Amino acid sequence: MITTAIPAQQLRLSVAPMMDWTDSHCRVFHRLLSPNARLYSEMVHANAVIHGDRARLLAMDPIEHPVALQLGGSEPELLAQAARIGAEAGFDEINLNCGCPSDRVQAGRFGACLMREPALVAQSVAAMIAACDVPVTVKCRLGVDDDHEYARFRAFVDAIADAGCRMFVVHARNAWLKGLSPKENREVPPLRYDWAYRLKAERPDLQIVVNGGIAGAEEATSHLAHADGAMLGRAAYHDPYLLHRLDVAWFGGELRSxxxxxxxxxxxxxxxxxxxxxxxxxxxxxxxxxxxxxxxxxxxxxxxxxxxxxxxxxxxxxxxxxxxxxxxxxxxxxxx
Incomplete structure (x- = not known):
């Protein structure tokens, strides 16, 4: 089974899932700034979706669409159940986190450490696709620690694509699981956008969105020549007017104060x-x-x-x- 494709225009501009930041209040604000951006929730663990306070964890205002729910976890059955709940709650996409490097994530065997387990990720994605009727996507890094072989990164993507996933958000740097904090993991490992560009060139049928270190409008625009979209994180949060300027530049409309x-x-x-x-x-x-x-x-x-x-x-x-x-x-x- 292959997951439903996301309309190309909805992938050009997106705001990254950010813990403690991209809650529903934040997303409503971002939607007013950018009518065309694709928005993402904070990461929520599958167990929390199944057993926790769904009214709070899955809070969403109708104005937010299109909006994705990002899930964390590594157990296919639980991820499938959480994906179904998320889709039934109205989310337009379910995204699996394969990039978060925090200690808590490592202890729970999910996030970036899943890049070392492509078969498990493929199994999880297949279960999620079978459980819901919205696109299932993956957000990943280039690798972990000393993974410096492009072929290994491409093999990870290929395994997940073979399970039916068509869209990948590539945070274009490695995750270092030892010795760096999550904040340092967003800044210290070198960016290699060329890997994401090469992946798109070699796998043109896949939808590839570039993420990581995108700081301004000119830089964001440059990625559109090589990939399907640019995902902004902290730049969009700390300078939210950037979202509005990009939306007007890329999609048209009038610049508002x-x-x-x-x-x-x-x-x-x-x-x-x-x-x-x-x-x-x-x-x-x-x-x-x-x-x-x-x-x-x-x-x-x-x-x-x-x-x-x-x-x-x-x-x-x-x-x-x-x-x-x-x-x-x-x-x-x-x-x-």
Whole structure:
């Protein structure tokens, strides 16, 4: 069985799954910035999906589509059950994590260490495809530790492709499972985008999205000449306006101001406040919107200091916008 293909346009721009960051509040904000980006949940372990608080773990607003659920795990039956639950919850794609290098992941025999077990990943992917009717995809590294043979990386992909997977997100660096923290694993191992490019050239029927170290619009655009898409991680989170600029450049539309985009979030924020959500859980994702702009520091400060206080509501966000906009408004000259 072969999983359903994802429309090519939906792969051009995507936002990486990021633990503690890409929750539903973050994804709603990113969707307002980029109507065309493909969004991903934080990684959720299959066991948590099956036995945990699904209302929280699988929280999703209809505006988020297309949105993928990323699963962690290494037991085919459990992954299949979790994939079915995720698809029934409305996710448009189920993505298997084969790239996370944290100690917790290694102890649980999933994430990046699965790159040493292609047969198990293939078995898991086949079970997931059989269990749900949405595309099943894989996010992986180039290898782990001292794996420096392209042929080994391609063999891993081929094994998973033979199980029916058609789309791979390639974080184009190795995962070092010993001696580096997860943060260092995102920065220290050298990037080798050429491996992802070569994979696409040699396996043109597969959909290949490049991830890892993409820091700006020009760099993101350059990957489109060699792969099906570019997936941004921390750059999109810390400079979310980058998503809007890329969406306009790649898909068309009118460039909107940061303030206009943020004010479009007001109905969502107020609906969440009515449900008892604290403002701070939403505004933590907004802090980078005015990064690099005059007044950006004041914007962050107002939200950081005020959002946790009891009764904090949209008026705080409006005050932060007003203060920020005041920096770009010429002060009236003294008449005297």
């Amino acid at each position: 940061r303030a206009e985009l943020l004010r479009a979030l007001r109905p969502y924020v107020e609906s969440q406040l009515e449900r008892g959500v604290f403002l701070k859980h939403i505004t933590r994702h907004l802090l980078g919107l005015f990064g690099g702009e005059r007044g950006g520091r004041a914007f962050r400060q107002i939200l950081s200091e005020g959002a946790h206080r009891p009764g904090a509501d949209w008026s705080l966000v409006e005050r932060a916008i007003d203060v920020t906009e005041s920096f770009s408004t010429p002060h009236a000259a003294s008449a005297a």
